[in-house]
Amino acid sequence: MSVTRHEFLHYALLALTCGVRSGFGEVAAGAALEQVELFHSGEGGYHTYRIPAIVRSRKGTLLAFCEGRRTSSGDSGDIDLLLKRSFDGGKTWSPAQLVADFGPDTIGNPAPVVDWKSGTIVLLMNSSPGNVTEREISTGTGATRKVWICRSKDDGASWSRPEEITSSVKRPEWTWYATGPGNGIQLRSGRLVVACDHKVVHTESMHSHLIYSDDGGATWSIGAMPRRRPTNRRLPNSRTGHCCSICAVIMERTAGPSPQAGTAG
Secondary structure, three states: OOOOOOOOEEEEEEEOOOOOEEOOEEOOOOOOOOOOOOOOOOOOOOOEEEEEEEEEOOOOOEEEEEEEEOOOOOOOOOEEEEEEEEOOOOOOOOOOEEEEOOOOOEEEEEEEEEOOOOOOEEEEEEEEOOOOOHHHHHOOOOOOOEEEEEEEOOOOOOOOOOEEOHHHHOOOOEEEEEEOOOOOEEOOOOOEEEEEEEEEOOOOOEEEEEEEEOOOOOOOEEOOOOOOOOOOOOOEOOOOOOEOOEEEEEEEOOOOOOOOOEEEO
């Protein structure tokens, strides 16, 4: 499948045929995968949609998050965090909801995780001034990235006011910081785990790390960091302990080869 030259972003929410049970239910090996377009660039008041993440609530609601980039496809500027929900397994979707809007600044990198004990959906995200680029942040010449959290106790119908947790999950020498991309998981112990990445001041190399919560998302700490950068972030499934992936296929902006599936969670 090739991508047209029209400016658009096409979401296809696909469960990989991994043959293990995940929060999305049983995926049969060789099952047909159906594509559903959720966000289309240039519609809904946004130039571009990027950085997808999806989770399934305890009640079975699917929640698909992304960034809505108002004026361009760039990584800085007026960027909001959006959500669509499905109550029928992904066949139909609600209109877009505005989860977080920091005015002319950037709020994005949605990284949702479900606390299966309480049913609360926890959403981590990042912010930065809209007039500061990633390079300026990475080199320490611009404002820093901040980390935020909000929660929904009603399957995403409403969300709490974002609360800053930067000091708990970001070291002083870290400049660039990104939650996710993609969803987090819950381990058998109840621990919530989210994969993130960061850059260290005076370096251009990207590093991965985990953050975790043992109290349902009330407080967060920095967890493991690999000695070398991994090729992807695959976390064990919360119910089986096996690795299982959910992918979002992104096709955007210009003609080119067929998109490749990226794994998350």
